[in-house]
Amino acid sequence: MNNYEKCLSNFNESAWLESLGTLLPSIHEVDRDATAIWFRFYPLALQRFLADAEDKAREIQKLVIQGDYELTDQIDTSHSFLYGHRYWKEVKTEIKHRADAFSGDSLEIADEARSIAQAASKTAGVGESLLLGMAAIGLMTLVQVGWDEFKRSPGTTGTPHGLLAKTPDQIVAERAKDDSQGIFGFLRTVDRQYTVNWQDSRSSGSFRIKNDADIASASALDQSQNWRSKDARCWEGVVPVECRSAACGTCWVGVVGGKEKLSEVQRLERKQMQVFGYNQPDEPKPLLRLACQAKASGNVSIVIPPWNGVFGRKVYEVEESKLEPATTSARKLRETLASVAAKGE
Numbered sequence: 001m002n003n004y005e006k007c008l009s010n011f012n013e014s015a016w017l018e019s020l021g022t023l024l025p026s027i028h029e030v031d032r033d034a035t036a037i038w039f040r041f042y043p044l045a046l047q048r049f050l051a052d053a054e055d056k057a058r059e060i061q062k063l064v065i066q067g068d069y070e071l072t073d074q075i076d077t078s079h080s081f082l083y084g085h086r087y088w089k090e091v092k093t094e095i096k097h098r099a100d101a102f103s104g105d106s107l108e109i110a111d112e113a114r115s116i117a118q119a120a121s122k123t124a125g126v127g128e129s130l131l132l133g134m135a136a137i138g139l140m141t142l143v144q145v146g147w148d149e150f151k152r153s154p155g156t157t158g159t160p161h162g163l164l165a166k167t168p169d170q171i172v173a174e175r176a177k178d179d180s181q182g183i184f185g186f187l188r189t190v191d192r193q194y195t196v197n198w199q200d201s202r203s204s205g206s207f208r209i210k211n212d213a214d215i216a217s218a219s220a221l222d223q224s225q226n227w228r229s230k231d232a233r234c235w236e237g238v239v240p241v242e243c244r245s246a247a248c249g250t251c252w253v254g255v256v257g258g259k260e261k262l263s264e265v266q267r268l269e270r271k272q273m274q275v276f277g278y279n280q281p282d283e284p285k286p287l288l289r290l291a292c293q294a295k296a297s298g299n300v301s302i303v304i305p306p307w308n309g310v311f312g313r314k315v316y317e318v319e320e321s322k323l324e325p326a327t328t329s330a331r332k333l334r335e336t337l338a339s340v341a342a343k344g345e
């Protein structure tokens with residue numbers, strides 16, 4: 001572990017999310033929610049819990065983890081749903097430069113991310129706001145995969161396709177639009193139909209959804225492909241599901257566009273998200289949802305994480321035991337844990 005990685009490793013998950021919160025307003029809207037979603041798809045507390053486990057395979061089994069949760073396998077691809085993904089090489093190169101030149105004994109996450117975005121934006125020839133989310137993601141990736149793996153990955157990215165080939169402002173505008181309901185659309189109520197885009201980087205990555213239907217049920221109606229051959233968790237449509245009743249945690253998704261067009265989180269979903277360990281922001285219409293509970297009243301764009309599990313209590317209890325009592329991040333995490341404990345009874 002080099003000095004740079006060591007300093008970044010001093011922060012726990014809450015401290016990272018706190019720093020991310022200060023950066024979000026400066027991140028371009030096209031990637032603002034996407035960046036926040038990425039940090040919830042790859043929780044540091046879970047990575048550390050598994051790295052410290054004596055019998056990792058057994059812990060994975062106990063946490064009912066399915067799919068590919070390892071960031072090490074996805075260093076160059078985990079962020080492909082961000083517009084800024086195309087600048088990963090520039091961001092990664094800048095992180096490597098700064099790590100090699102670093103000789104201090106402490107650093108601030110947010111300041112470091114800003115410096116990386118500033119330098120990389122000059123190389124890439126675009127505004128800092130388009131690289132800031134990627135800079136924060138790059139730093140967290142380094143912490144989770146370690147310096148050697150970070151350096152080893154080639155940093156290459158594919159050419160953007162589909163909606164992601166448009167400009168950032170066009171993408172934001174497209175995500176906000178709803179499908180036309182035709183000339184007499186104003187007369188329609190329950191038979192209104194919308195689109196769920198599940199992969200902005202592909203023109204064919206979408207399925208239809210009836211007004212007020214939940215995302216998981218709508219996904220199940222799309223039999224256009226053998227979804228199971230692509231992801232063993234996909235029994236029906238492209239969204240992995242099992243229970244369809246907020247009991248298993250399989251169907252969690254990030255909402256990169258149109259979260260305001262989904263139904264409000266109800267008590268059951270709120271409680272279960274904490275039990276599963278998914279760090280859902282405490283808002284009526286947050287960016288992390290259970291697809292079997294979220295009902296659409298317009299077009300939405302989602303991202304499907306490559307894994308799922310049930311780790312809320314076990315992992316965050318271990319995280320809490322390592323906390324200093326007086327820090328803001330410690331207090332916030334303790335509040336979350338208290339809430340998990342209270343609602344899980």
Ligand code: FES
Nearest residue numbers: 244246249251292
């Ligand atoms: S399918 Fe089980 S929680 Fe949604």
